Amino acid sequence: MREIAHIAIDAGADVVFGHGPHFSLPVESYRGKPIYYGLGSFSFHTGHGGIKHGDWVGMLAKLTFDGTAVKKAVFQFIRHNDDNETMLCLLKNEAEAFGQVSAGTAKLGSKLMPEGDEVAIELLT
Numbered sequence: 001m002r003e004i005a006h007i008a009i010d011a012g013a014d015v016v017f018g019h020g021p022h023f024s025l026p027v028e029s030y031r032g033k034p035i036y037y038g039l040g041s042f043s044f045h046t047g048h049g050g051i052k053h054g055d056w057v058g059m060l061a062k063l064t065f066d067g068t069a070v071k072k073a074v075f076q077f078i079r080h081n082d083d084n085e086t087m088l089c090l091l092k093n094e095a096e097a098f099g100q101v102s103a104g105t106a107k108l109g110s111k112l113m114p115e116g117d118e119v120a121i122e123l124l125t
Helices: 002-010 095-107
Strands: 027-030 033-036 058-066 069-080 086-088 112-115 118-121
Touching (some): 002 027, 033 058, 058 086, 095 112, 095 118
Antiparallel strands (some): 027 033, 069 086
């Protein structure tokens, strides 16, 4: 995943979104551009036949652009309520998820900075 994400940035992508598992994956700043390796369970928590899955956490990415340049990249954790509505989470209630994403992000040489209930990605060039 990392090699493909870097190649996409090198080829001109401004942001890369990965997907796959239903859990949040690390994020990375590569050449000043954000890579979200996996936003986790973003849009639902029910599967086939309406069977409810676990209390999965996801991430809502929020990006600020100046023209085509990414100026700020943040995310906020989300979960689903009993009506299967996507709800924003308070960061203080997501310490375990933040710890896991932050640890993986640090291994990639990038840094996360909490800003209220959002988490900013330090966009290093």
